[in-house]
Amino acid sequence: MPKAIGFAAQAADQALEYFEFERRDPTADDVEIEIAYCGVCHSDLHQARNEWGGTVFPCVPGHEIVGKVTRVGSKVSKYKVGDTVGVGCMVDSCRTCANCEDGYEQYCDNGFVGTYNGEDKHMGGVTFGGYSNRITVAQDFVLKVSDKLDLAGVAPLLCAGITTYSPLRHWGVTKGHKVGVVGLGGLGHMAVKIAKAMGAEVVLFTTSPNKVDDAKRLGADHVVISKDEEQMKAWRNSLDFILNTVAAPHDLDAYLTLLRLDGTMTLVGVPAESHPSPAVFNLIAKRRSLAGSLIGGIAETQEMLDFCAEHGITSDIEMIAMDEINEAYERMLKSDVKYRFVIDMATLKQK
Numbered sequence: 001m002p003k004a005i006g007f008a009a010q011a012a013d014q015a016l017e018y019f020e021f022e023r024r025d026p027t028a029d030d031v032e033i034e035i036a037y038c039g040v041c042h043s044d045l046h047q048a049r050n051e052w053g054g055t056v057f058p059c060v061p062g063h064e065i066v067g068k069v070t071r072v073g074s075k076v077s078k079y080k081v082g083d084t085v086g087v088g089c090m091v092d093s094c095r096t097c098a099n100c101e102d103g104y105e106q107y108c109d110n111g112f113v114g115t116y117n118g119e120d121k122h123m124g125g126v127t128f129g130g131y132s133n134r135i136t137v138a139q140d141f142v143l144k145v146s147d148k149l150d151l152a153g154v155a156p157l158l159c160a161g162i163t164t165y166s167p168l169r170h171w172g173v174t175k176g177h178k179v180g181v182v183g184l185g186g187l188g189h190m191a192v193k194i195a196k197a198m199g200a201e202v203v204l205f206t207t208s209p210n211k212v213d214d215a216k217r218l219g220a221d222h223v224v225i226s227k228d229e230e231q232m233k234a235w236r237n238s239l240d241f242i243l244n245t246v247a248a249p250h251d252l253d254a255y256l257t258l259l260r261l262d263g264t265m266t267l268v269g270v271p272a273e274s275h276p277s278p279a280v281f282n283l284i285a286k287r288r289s290l291a292g293s294l295i296g297g298i299a300e301t302q303e304m305l306d307f308c309a310e311h312g313i314t315s316d317i318e319m320i321a322m323d324e325i326n327e328a329y330e331r332m333l334k335s336d337v338k339y340r341f342v343i344d345m346a347t348l349k350q351k
């Protein structure tokens with residue numbers, strides 16, 4: 001079996017460090033990928049530090065993977081050696097439940113197999129993610145990546161991109177819609193770019209006045225400082241859709257009241273402690289909906305990658321070396337990143 005090298009957490013309270021392990025040889029249906037870049041998602045940190053519980057150590061995080069195909073199994077028809085490909089948050093699912101059959105593998109009734117800390121059906125134990133030099137994945141969970149885009153900037157599309165694209169698509173955001181995006185981090189900056197490319201008028205809500213210029217550069221038509229009640233009032237009953245990316249508990253009513261009749265606010269950030277419950281009156285007053293959304297299915301992730309290639313959309317990134325990951329986590333906790341760290345896997349060397 002091919003040897004792999006990567007960075008792993010050995011325990012919740014330990015820094016990530018160099019780690020050697022094995023990947024499986026490609027089965028008939030598998031694609032082997034040499035990883036070029038891996039984005040750094042907040043979920044990686046939660047998992048490595050066991051903040052959600054259930055982390056199996058050692059833990060190799062990383063689910064924003066791009067690279068080149070190095071080997072394919074005998075029954076692989078979708079990919080050939082040398083293709084540029086991506087892998088996101090899932091590497092398998094049951095493939096037989098109603099949701100899987102409808103292309104919603106992320107909502108698999110039997111639980112999808114996460115790219116890391118998922119049940120590894122081939123090797124036993126748990127799956128190891130993209131903070132590594134290679135990975136073997138079933139062809140149906142591999143995505144085609146256009147060579148038109150900067151590859152490092154594509155990596156975060158595999159989680160941050162699809163997490164924001166899927167709800168914007170599902171709720172039918174299109175030309176003429178007024179769309180609010182709450183928060184300008186890894187998810188929010190992708191939401192601004194994608195909503196804008198879908199033709200929406202984009203209103204970005206942030207607590208930080210120093211993000212105004214950047215939000216406009218990224219495509220926001222308007223920027224609202226959410227702590228300013230007068231500015232918030234000006235948008236009451238006006239927005240068709242709000243994508244709320246904030247992962248800290250906050251007052252949802254402040255945003256629900258900005259929705260027009262039949263408007264929806266969808267949450268994609270997951271706070272450690274829940275938001276205070278919104279007032280029912282704010283929902284019934286304009287038949288408003290409050291919803292949630294989780295990543296996207298495989299077919300939709302491919303659609304998102306194709307959409308981004310067509311519109312020239314990538315993530316704004318800060319490239320780091322593999323051994324800078326622990327420092328990057330500390331900076332991520334302070335929201336000190338514009339807007340996603342991406343690990344250059346060429347910096348990961350055998351010890």
Ligand SMILES: [Zn+2]
Pocket residue numbers: 041042043044063089159160
């Ligand atoms: Zn993620």
Ligand SMILES: [Zn+2]
Pocket residue numbers: 093094095096097098099100101105107108109110111
């Ligand atoms: Zn399923």
